[in-house]
Amino acid sequence: MHTGPDEAHTEPVTALKRVDVHVEGIVQGVGFRPFVHSLASRLGLAGQVRNDVDGVHIEVEGAHTELEEFLTALERDAPALSEIEAVTVVSGTPAGHTGFTIAASDPRGRPHALVSADSATCDDCLRELADPADRRHRYPFINCTDCGPRFTIVRGVPYDRPRTTMAGFAMCAACAAEYHDPGDRRFHAQPTCCPACGPRLRLLDARGADLCGDPVSCAVHLMRGGRVVAVKGLGGFHLAVPAAHEEAAAALRGRKHREDKPFAVMVADLAQARLLCQVDDTAAGLLTSRARPIVLLPRLPGAPVAPSVAPANRSLGLMLPYTPLHHLLLAELAEPMVLTSGNVCDEPIAHEDADALTRLGGIADAFLIHDRAIHVRADDSVVRPISGEVSVLRRARGYAPEPLTLRRPAPRPVLACGAELKSTFCLVKERRAFVSQHIGDLENHETLRSFAEAVDHFRRLFDLRPQIVAHDLDPAYLSTRYAMELPGVELTGVQHHHAHIASCLADNGDPGPVIGVAFDGLGHGPDGTLWGGEFLRADLTSFDRLGHLAHVPMPGGATAVRQPWRMAAAYLRHDHPGLDVVRRHADRWSDVLAGGGPLTSSAGRLFDAVAALLGVRDTSTYEGQAAIELEQHADPAETGAYPASLGHGDLVVVQVADLVRAAAADLAAGAGTHAIAGRFHNGLADAVARTCTVLRDTTGLTAVALSGGVFQNVLLVERTVRLLRAAGFRVLRHVRVPANDGGISLGQAAVAAARDRA
Structure with missing residues (x-):
């Protein structure tokens, strides 16, 4: 990583040498200066080390052999909590230092140093x-x-x-x-x-x-x-x-x-x-x-x-x-x-x-x-x-605010404001992406104030003045409103599910394009529907919708998120009137169906429907509860899978109502609910793999990126990844940021930076 002085190998090894070394990365607050002091003293070298706004600066002089060992050990034996990004070495003229000291920090200049977790x-x-x-x-x-x-x-x-x-x-x-x-x-x-x-x-x-x-x-x-x-x-x-x-x-x-x-x-x-x-x-x-x-x-x-x-x-x-x-x-x-x-x-x-x-x-x-x-x-x-x-x-x-490294630098500083649930923001400076700590759900003034205070602190800490601000396309999100109210910046809107896939790409250092499978609760769709079960061709600048889970009405709109039985009604309609879920809500079933609701392709709402159908959860008290409990309910040893047909046209449409009807038929026939839940998970994984195979044939893409909160489900992820790899796909999953909306800000930032480079 370092480059030594060019003349060091041509002069006598007994000649006194000096190098100025600058170390960047997580090197402050981790014992790096004491480590440098100890290393230099052990090797009989003289000079000084100090913190500055960019990292750690070292002036060190001594014999050639010891200097070479110093530069090697500087990276090899660095403190456990440190993370070195770059070491720059410049030759200098010996100053006649005696001993090695830790000098006072130099606060001059614009901060570029990192802060450890x-x-x-x-x-x-x-x-x-x-x-x-x-x-x-x-x-x-x-x-x-x-x-x-x-x-x-x-x-x-x-x-x-x-x-x-x-x-x-x-x-x-x-x-x-x-x-x-x-x-x-x-x-x-x-x-x-x-x-x-x-x-x-x-x-x-x-x-x-x-x-x-x-x-x-x-x-x-x-x-x-x-x-x-x-x-x-x-x-x-x-x-x-x-x-x-x-x-x-x-x-x-x-x-x-x-x-x-x-x-x-x-x-x-x-x-x-x-x-x-x-x-x-x-x-x-x-x-x-x-x-x-x-x-x-x-x-x-x-x-x-x-x-x-x-x-x-x-x-x-x-x-x-x-x-x-x-x-x-x-x-x-x-x-x-x-x-x-x-x-x-x-x-x-x-x-x-x-x-x-x-x-x-x-x-x-x-x-x-x-x-x-x-x-x-x-x-x-x-x-x-x-x-x-x-x-x-x-x-x-324990993780924030340590940055993620982008594959290519951002031309201008970026602030990405994230989504609404599980809110985070992301600030980008060159190749460093600073994803904030989890803020919470931006649904009240107190959380929004915490969000704004955290943005201000990160901007001061890393001396980052965003010129581009990325935001979700949903105008109702408080994060979107926050972005819209910032003065003197260039705004760029990023579709919710594109941001999910871009987040997975950035998390893996992959520019795309890939087949992106974005499964979550809800996100604003450009066609006026509520997306959430999407198959995209995506890279960091743009996306095309290639397929989706079949649309279904969401009875009562947002009320259906809190009352999963409404989604069961949307999928079942008037089928299987003898099922428990129908009897439990018989007094409202027809009225709910008559009232209609916005169309959605949401995978999260599909899980809600099956959870209510099996009697796992009729009413949710927190986001994603029905899906979480359905996963808990499923028999992980179940190998059966319900089939879902694929509709072919301009878009590939996965007829997930087939999964719900098959589950309802098994339930009516007396099958156990744990087995049914397992077959549903297996059936959805199979549908994902078959859809990606169809899309590979039309696009030539052989990599699949999985993102969205639904892909935090262990059963679904394990089965989907196994089927995709068996079909010859390279599979990308989140490893450093959440697949849920907590990773959205990284995706928005990556898109904004890529568009700025274009």
């Missing part, structure tokens, strides 16, 4: 946390160069303590000695602190008054008694109760107005995780990674978790502790605990103390807080293993 507590810090003889024993804010808060406390770059929320905590003599000691693990670790000089923990009641006793022990005592405790984490507040305590879990669910959506569970270690779920090597690697995401895993029969934690769900979302405070709580509680976002349903996670006391006062009985401010809120990330690979469902803490 928050990282879970490392093993060395955990050993100190548990050691009664250590001065940081049981200190909830222990960290070092290898771990701790980063993105959520950073106010600006270069990454130095004065530009973080640790600025107000002056180091004590002992911490300062560690900070300035080249041989210490905390050498130039910016958040370094201890009980004598760092943040402090407090336990408050719902009125904000201090509760007596050790905050951790007292909080655990309250949880054991069934109380709900709000815990301030890295990116915001969580709400905690013991995972096996049904009364407490039910109370939390009721107070949070979260009827059915599962809660995440934090376990102390892998051994505890394996008591609750099936944990393979892929899952174990995710659980113990520095990002510490929530990992969705198959639940073991009889797992000791209260029914209210994850009702009607065969999976659990598990995560391991990622802060010292979590470790302390779990060690004292001695059992898993629910740790769910500190918010009322559909609101952003609370991250400021006063706001948490106000918004969570009706939910939490006590508040475990501290005085280290959270500058940027960040929810927990959510991932799911699929066939040994990773599917990211929510990208936030």
Whole structure:
């Protein structure tokens, strides 16, 4: 990656040399300067290293052999949390440095440096946390160069303590000695602190008054008694109760107005995780990674978790502790605990103390807080293993704001405003695409304000002034309205499902064209219908619709999203009047059909119809619930598949009503619902593979990109990918951003940049 001085190989090896080295990438806040200092000192080299607005700048001089070893080891042995993008080496004239020093950061110029994500507590810090003889024993804010808060406390770059929320905590003599000691693990670790000089923990009641006793022990005592405790984490507040305590879990669910959506569970270690779920090597690697995401895993029969934690769900979302405070709580509680976002349903996670006391006062009985401010809120990330690979469902803490690299640079800076549900935005500067942390559903003013604040912070942090702003074509989206109101920018609209496929292409570094299969809930179609089951010919600049799932009315419009039985009515019409779903809604069935509704090709609404037909879910309380529960209900061992005919014309139309009718016929004949759900999944996968084969014959395209929230379904993905590969296709799936609308902003940004290059 680096290029050394040209004359180095022609002069005597004893001659003194000097090089100026500039390192770009994630090299601030990860112990890179201490690493450089240690490396140079070990090799007997002189000079200095400092942060600047672009990364890390090194001036180093010494003998030729040692300089070559320095440049090799600089990349080979870089700190674990660093990610080097580029190393530039320029020859210079020796300045006569004596020794090697860490110089003050240079804040001049426009910021180009990267900020690392928050990282879970490392093993060395955990050993100190548990050691009664250590001065940081049981200190909830222990960290070092290898771990701790980063993105959520950073106010600006270069990454130095004065530009973080640790600025107000002056180091004590002992911490300062560690900070300035080249041989210490905390050498130039910016958040370094201890009980004598760092943040402090407090336990408050719902009125904000201090509760007596050790905050951790007292909080655990309250949880054991069934109380709900709000815990301030890295990116915001969580709400905690013991995972096996049904009364407490039910109370939390009721107070949070979260009827059915599962809660995440934090376990102390892998051994505890394996008591609750099936944990393979892929899952174990995710659980113990520095990002510490929530990992969705198959639940073991009889797992000791209260029914209210994850009702009607065969999976659990598990995560391991990622802060010292979590470790302390779990060690004292001695059992898993629910740790769910500190918010009322559909609101952003609370991250400021006063706001948490106000918004969570009706939910939490006590508040475990501290005085280290959270500058940027960040929810927990959510991932799911699929066939040994990773599917990211929510990208936030532990991943953001680390950039994705685009295949080709953007000519001008871009802001992509994303969609409405699972909102993110994306800022692009040259080849770097900064996808924001998960913001939430842009359906209220509070979430929109959080969105706008996050955009402003990213723009300042990375000194990015967008000239092009990409947005969804749906004028009702708040993200679209936000884009329209920005002054002095060039707007570009990107169709929702084109953005999905472009996101998959950008995620895989593939320019296309491909056959894009975009299956989701709903998206604005240029023909005036609601799309959601699309087969596209797509690259990064444009798309053509080649096929789709057959249109069906959506009775009652948006009401059908909340009442899946309406979609069953749309597909069944007056067939099989004796089915339970018809009898359950007999008083409204005919009226619903008579009322009509907008036409949709949505795969999500197809799943709704089958879920209602099988009695899995008639009414949804959160987005995608019926489809999620239908997947949970399906027998994964089922090999049968319902056939769906393909209509050929200008577009290939998949007659998915065939799948619903076949499921209804089997149900009327007495077949088991688990088998029927499995046959439906298999039938849809088969229809996708057959449609792509037809389209290959007409387009010559041999690569298929799968995107949209429906492709978070493990059963559907595994079966579809297997059939496509068996048919000779190269298959692209999401690996770094969600297939759902959380990845839309990356797709919009990639399209805007490609169009700007055209």
